[in-house]
Amino acid sequence: MLALQQLQLENFGPYKGQHTIDFPSDGGVVIVYGENMRGKTTLLNAIRYALFGTVLTRREARLTFANIENWENAHEGKHGFKVILRFSHDGAAYELTRECRLRRDVATPQSDSDYEHHCYLQRNGEALGPEETKDELVRIMPESVSRFFLFDGELLQQYEELLRDESEMGQRIKESIERILGVPILTNARTSVKRLLDEAQKAESKAAQKSQETQELGNNHMRLLEQRSAHESEIVRLSRDAQELKTKKRGYEEEVKKYERLLTLFNERERLNREVADVERRQAEKESRLKEVMAGAWRGVLGPKLREAIATLESRRDTLQAADSRKAAIVYLSELIDQGIATGNCPTCSEGLTDTSRSAMAALKDRLVHEAQQSTNATELAEVLRKVSILKEAESEFSPALVQELTDGIEDCRVEKHVRTHRLSEIEEATRSLDESEHRRIQADYDNSVKEITLVEHGIQRERDALAKVEQDIEKVQRKLDQLGGADLARDRHRREVSKRLFDLLNEAVDVYRNELRQRVERDASELFRKLTTEAEYKGLQINENYGLRIVHSDGSVVPVRSAGAEHIVALSLMGALQKNAPLQGPIIMDSPFGRLDDQHTTKVVDSLPDMAAQVMLLVYESEMEPRLARSRLQGHLKREYQIGRVTARHSTIEVRHE
Amino acid sequence: MTTNDLIATLEKLRSTKHTDLDAELVRDVVTAQADFMANPNEAFKRISQAVEAHLTRKEKP
Numbered sequence: 001m002l003a004l005q006q007l008q009l010e011n012f013g014p015y016k017g018q019h020t021i022d023f024p025s026d027g028g029v030v031i032v033y034g035e036n037m038r039g040k041t042t043l044l045n046a047i048r049y050a051l052f053g054t055v056l057t058r059r060e061a062r063l064t065f066a067n068i069e070n071w072e073n074a075h076e077g078k079h080g081f082k083v084i085l086r087f088s089h090d091g092a093a094y095e096l097t098r099e100c101r102l103r104r105d106v107a108t109p110q111s112d113s114d115y116e117h118h119c120y121l122q123r124n125g126e127a128l129g130p131e132e133t134k135d136e137l138v139r140i141m142p143e144s145v146s147r148f149f150l151f152d153g154e155l156l157q158q159y160e161e162l163l164r165d166e167s168e169m170g171q172r173i174k175e176s177i178e179r180i181l182g183v184p185i186l187t188n189a190r191t192s193v194k195r196l197l198d199e200a201q202k203a204e205s206k207a208a209q210k211s212q213e214t215q216e217l218g219n220n221h222m223r224l225l226e227q228r229s230a231h232e233s234e235i236v237r238l239s240r241d242a243q244e245l246k247t248k249k250r251g252y253e254e255e256v257k258k259y260e261r262l263l264t265l266f267n268e269r270e271r272l273n274r275e276v277a278d279v280e281r282r283q284a285e286k287e288s289r290l291k292e293v294m295a296g297a298w299r300g301v302l303g304p305k306l307r308e309a310i311a312t313l314e315s316r317r318d319t320l321q322a323a324d325s326r327k328a329a330i331v332y333l334s335e336l337i338d339q340g341i342a343t344g345n346c347p348t349c350s351e352g353l354t355d356t357s358r359s360a361m362a363a364l365k366d367r368l369v370h371e372a373q374q375s376t377n378a379t380e381l382a383e384v385l386r387k388v389s390i391l392k393e394a395e396s397e398f399s400p401a402l403v404q405e406l407t408d409g410i411e412d413c414r415v416e417k418h419v420r421t422h423r424l425s426e427i428e429e430a431t432r433s434l435d436e437s438e439h440r441r442i443q444a445d446y447d448n449s450v451k452e453i454t455l456v457e458h459g460i461q462r463e464r465d466a467l468a469k470v471e472q473d474i475e476k477v478q479r480k481l482d483q484l485g486g487a488d489l490a491r492d493r494h495r496r497e498v499s500k501r502l503f504d505l506l507n508e509a510v511d512v513y514r515n516e517l518r519q520r521v522e523r524d525a526s527e528l529f530r531k532l533t534t535e536a537e538y539k540g541l542q543i544n545e546n547y548g549l550r551i552v553h554s555d556g557s558v559v560p561v562r563s564a565g566a567e568h569i570v571a572l573s574l575m576g577a578l579q580k581n582a583p584l585q586g587p588i589i590m591d592s593p594f595g596r597l598d599d600q601h602t603t604k605v606v607d608s609l610p611d612m613a614a615q616v617m618l619l620v621y622e623s624e625m626e627p628r629l630a631r632s633r634l635q636g637h638l639k640r641e642y643q644i645g646r647v648t649a650r651h652s653t654i655e656v657r658h659e
Numbered sequence: 660m661t662t663n664d665l666i667a668t669l670e671k672l673r674s675t676k677h678t679d680l681d682a683e684l685v686r687d688v689v690t691a692q693a694d695f696m697a698n699p700n701e702a703f704k705r706i707s708q709a710v711e712a713h714l715t716r717k718e719k720p
Contacts, residue, residue, distance in 0.1 A: 138697040182693075185665055189692035192703045196710060494714055498680075502688060502710075505669065505677045513668050583661050583693075 002586035010082040011070040013042035014652040024639040027614040034644030039652040040619035050085035052143045072650040095122040145180040153593035156571035162548030174546045180582040190506040200496035231467040242456045252446035259439040283413035290406040320381040330372040337365040525577035576612045587615035594624045610637040662693040684713040
């Protein structure tokens, strides 16, 4: 078991000069209080740096040495930093020193290559060589499982990714979980036994090639083994390529995220430019139309006169049309009178007419004809109708309402254009010093990496299919060899058979062991969850294939959505369960673990800390966990309290806290 | 879970479905791998030696 004894920092991050944190030898909880930006995460990073030689940001980007060293010192021209971690592991005492110094020939560092980096490891007072140091550190604390010992409360929500089958992050966490639980012991043993099996088969082929009776089969067998080896190598190569591409993709993702806002601005600029062009087009159309309309503006000035003239003409038209109608009636009446006079009978009732009546009718006709001749003026009516038509047309071609509408529309276009060009100038200002093409390139690289990953994964599948076919062929040839092979092949055959059986057992055991682990993790995480949650109706957690955990209600249903706080509690439950089931035991160092939790949950988590690991270090700010609460809940488990003090924004100190 | 838990899981499986395999060999293979996780070549060497020792044991009358 790994147990920390002392962490010593020198000019690391805000810690100017030398600072020390001691860990009591009997384990328990050590709390370091510090407000935001004082250097809590730096302490986690210092331990990470000591063990692995790197410091990562929350987005998993590597921090440069210039960003790790004390900035105030660097400003004074003094560069470099050092971390010494003293610890025990399986009964041995270790002192691990990592140091970064500026190269002698460099005055001002520009990159990491301007620094010299050194790592020394002593075991029980004896210095180990570089290779042994590397192996020993991997044995004590592999970086791949460090997330379960050195964890950042802000990143606990990452564990929700385990619930998403397609999540790359979830896949990586799952692999880490399996590592800490010891699954690689089985998978690596399987790989070793597979290598033994391959070697035994090759030895068998060679032995068969030596005998005349089995030579041809031996040749065939060897050829198939070589084919299999080629396919396997290709799968390994492609898998490595896929892994590299995925790593690259993650890098691009980071860059893309970093420039996401900028890309949003660039996209907004493109959209605005399109909109401005559209507004300009609409404005030009309206202006052109207005010009046309305004060409007849004189009609607008003469409008009242025109309307007056039209009214006079229309009145005259009505008079003329009435006269015209009367004339038509007179013609008709005259024809009837003529008919009556000619026949001597009334044209309406056919009664006989007297001479007096006929004389009166003739007189009436004369008067009507005279009247009709007086009122007839067809030429004038036509002229009046023509004038009315012309004047109405002139009046209708000019509409003040249309002019108003067009003018308003043009004004709207101007306002729209102004708003957009103003925003464009803001975007221009915000992106002036940035290389847009670089950001577009990153996006394109990201898109390409996604396509390449798909291609490589298809390639892996093709190779796997081909491999399966070759395996079948090998088996057929193997059976024939088994029938024909003599005593000279016996030892190789036995080695092959034993290796094959071992391989089959290990292969099966991987799944069986995984299932056992999942059951244990589910059981222990549920137990811890019930202690941590304040919701009495939650009865436990349900694990999936990827070790993702869902909350189960007492009615047996799975809680579909959970809050950030619940997510935090579930993640902490998983952590506790993994610690309990992992062959590798060590301290838990938690940075800001209570940030998302209410007081009740915080109290419950504090109560459970001593059960989660033998040694716990909490990096918290006071409002996240009050010292009074920590003391009352942890009592004897609380071994030491430290306070991060502020000297300047770039200079913090670590002091033992006394109350 | 310790290496012993792992060996116990394997033994359960061996004793039920792979009875033709030697329990001692299985234990030696897993122990060799667990002891040399940080050094795959050494782990392979030890596993290979365990298999050879098993074959030799079997060949002895």
